[in-house]
Amino acid sequence: MEERKSLDRRTFLGAAGAAMAGATTGGSPLPVATAQSRAISSPRRTTIAYDPDVLIVGGGPAGIGAALGAAWHGAKTLLIEHHAFFGGVAAWCLGMPINQMRPDRQARSKVHELVIEKLTAYGDQAVRIGQHQLWCNVDYLKVAVLDALDQVGCKYLVHTRAVDALAEGGRLAGVVVSTKQGLATIRAKVFVDCTGDADVAYFGGAETMKEIGSLSHQTLCLNLTNVTADQVRKANIRDIARKAKSKYPLIPDSWGLGKVSNGSSFYINHAGTRDLGQFDTTDPVQRTEAECQSRRQVLQMTLAMREFGGDELKNIELIGTGTQIGVRETRRVKGPYVLTEEDALSGRKFEDAIAWRSGFLDIGFVRLSKMKIHDVPYRAIVPEKLDGLLVAGRCISATHVAASAGKSMGNCVATGHAAGLAAALAARKGCTPRELKVAGLQDALRADGVDLNRAGDEQEELVNKG
Numbered sequence: 410m411e412e413r414k415s416l417d418r419r420t421f422l423g424a425a426g427a428a429m430a431g432a433t434t435g436g437s438p439l440p441v442a443t444a445q446s447r448a449i450s451s452p453r454r455t456t457i458a459y460d461p462d463v464l465i466v467g468g469g470p471a472g473i474g475a476a477l478g479a480a481w482h483g484a485k486t487l488l489i490e491h492h493a494f495f496g497g498v499a500a501w502c503l504g505m506p507i508n509q510m511r512p513d514r515q516a517r518s519k520v521h522e523l524v525i526e527k528l529t530a531y532g533d534q535a536v537r538i539g540q541h542q543l544w545c546n547v548d549y550l551k552v553a554v555l556d557a558l559d560q561v562g563c564k565y566l567v568h569t570r571a572v573d574a575l576a577e578g579g580r581l582a583g584v585v586v587s588t589k590q591g592l593a594t595i596r597a598k599v600f601v602d603c604t605g606d607a608d609v610a611y612f613g614g615a616e617t618m619k620e621i622g623s624l625s626h627q628t629l630c631l632n633l634t635n636v637t638a639d640q641v642r643k644a645n646i647r648d649i650a651r652k653a654k655s656k657y658p659l660i661p662d663s664w665g666l667g668k669v670s671n672g673s674s675f676y677i678n679h680a681g682t683r684d685l686g687q688f689d690t691t692d693p694v695q696r697t698e699a700e701c702q703s704r705r706q707v708l709q710m711t712l713a714m715r716e717f718g719g720d721e722l723k724n725i726e727l728i729g730t731g732t733q734i735g736v737r738e739t740r741r742v743k744g745p746y747v748l749t750e751e752d753a754l755s756g757r758k759f760e761d762a763i764a765w766r767s768g769f770l771d772i773g774f775v776r777l778s779k780m781k782i783h784d785v786p787y788r789a790i791v792p793e794k795l796d797g798l799l800v801a802g803r804c805i806s807a808t809h810v811a812a813s814a815g816k817s818m819g820n821c822v823a824t825g826h827a828a829g830l831a832a833a834l835a836a837r838k839g840c841t842p843r844e845l846k847v848a849g850l851q852d853a854l855r856a857d858g859v860d861l862n863r864a865g866d867e868q869e870e871l872v873n874k875g
């Protein structure tokens with residue numbers, strides 16, 4: 410049923426696009442629909458005045474890595490994002506650590522380092538750097554990302570959402586986006602799906618996988634103030650939650666407060682919807698329920714701390730909540746290789762390695778296992794059945810558990826970097842990502858400072874203190 414609706418919509422969009430193409434190439438160009446020229450009964454169409462080699466959809470950690478990787482290598486690159494800013498979960502989650510950006514305090518690539526350089530340029534209020542992670546004030550992060558994109562000459566659009574895709578002869582040819590002027594189709598030589606939800610791959614007809622029944626839960630993060638670090642240390646949240654549970658039934662059984670950068674406010678990342686049910690956030694009804702329950706949950710957590718938190722927390726104040734719930738898992742693209750839990754635990758090496766992943770195998774608030782540094786093969790970022798597209802970040806080809814092993818944001822920047830660079834090379838050579846010679850991509854990644862011999866390494870004991 411869902412498939413049928415999607416086909417109907419695609420047929421309609423294709424027809425609308427064809428009509429527009431005929432009008433502009435037939436010698437009598439029609440003006441683009443604007444406020445002045447619009448005809449009320451016709452569907453709104455508009456054009457994006459940029460014709461990229463590489464289109465990157467989604468501006469979270471993976472999209473930022475992809476945009477920097479592609480534009481730095483000379484590709485005409487456009488990054489689009491449906492929120493008003495870049496950062497994805499790093500920005501919505503209000504100050505939690507961006508992990509694995511500099512594992513063992515060593516530079517991981519010039520792309521990772523550019524983001525760090527732009528953040529540190531804003532001083533102590535912007536960022537605190539730890540053993541491998543960055544704790545940011547997210548409003549500095551949002552601007553630091555713009556600074557990095559500007560430096561490498563990447564064009565970008567916010568408030569621009571991919572809502573469909575056009576595939577021609579098994580190859581992705583365009584992405585349909587919604588804007589305030591209506592729908593537009595952006596064509597490019599190569600596309601990179603960094604939406605987290607594999608939206609572009611799904612709209613384009615690539616095979617995707619979803620863990621129905623055991624999807625990782627979602628979390629709406631929050632910022633708090635009017636409390637000192639000493640008061641936070643003394644408060645017993647588990648005890649508060651136990652006492653408050655009958656009055657505030659949505660609260661998790663415990664949570665922790667972490668300091669935002671070097672400032673005086675705190676963020677909370679917590680178990681979110683883990684005990685409230687299963688929500689597939691690609692389903693509009695379930696997504697609405699997860700968002701709305703989470704907003705009630707955050708107020709209940711704050712009230713629980715104020716009422717049951719004793720002298721330490723009685724004056725704590727809620728500054729705000731994330732832009733939306735943080736989503737850990739939805740669709741993943743099926744590639745010629747699917748990364749597994751065993752790959753992560755054994756530190757597997759691959760001939761076609763294009764990135765590596767470090768940190769914990771971490772299914773947030775459900776399981777935390779030690780793992781080894783392991784490779785990501787190129788075959789895990791190329792969809793099995795759709796050409797012209799690469800994927801990066803949390804929607805690469807991996808099992809449910811292996812996806813969690815790579816979810817730290819520094820790892821998502823790394824797969825983004827590799828995908829963006831692969832897209833730039835494929836566009837330059839006029840081939841599809843599938844036809845690209847991996848050896849050339851690996852050489853270019855090494856030149857960007859990526860050490861492709863890390864797989865199998867044990868990691869230093871990870872600490873979450875900066």
Ligand SMILES: Cc1cc2nc3c(=O)[nH]c(=O)nc-3n(C[C@H](O)[C@H](O)[C@H](O)COP(=O)(O)OP(=O)(O)OC[C@H]3O[C@@H](n4cnc5c(N)ncnc54)[C@H](O)[C@@H]3O)c2cc1C
Binds near residue numbers: 492572
């Ligand atoms: C609650 C929570 C806590 C976490 N804690 C940590 C932590 O402490 N440290 C850590 O390193 N990692 C943590 N993670 C994991 C990490 O945040 C994610 O794995 C990572 O952000 C994934 O990066 P991504 O770029 O693939 O996707 P996202 O960060 O999800 O970014 C996707 C981007 O694409 C945009 N987008 C989506 N669909 C469309 C569309 N159709 N059109 C246009 N734009 C679109 C979104 O708005 C977003 O900006 C956490 C995740 C969650 C949810």
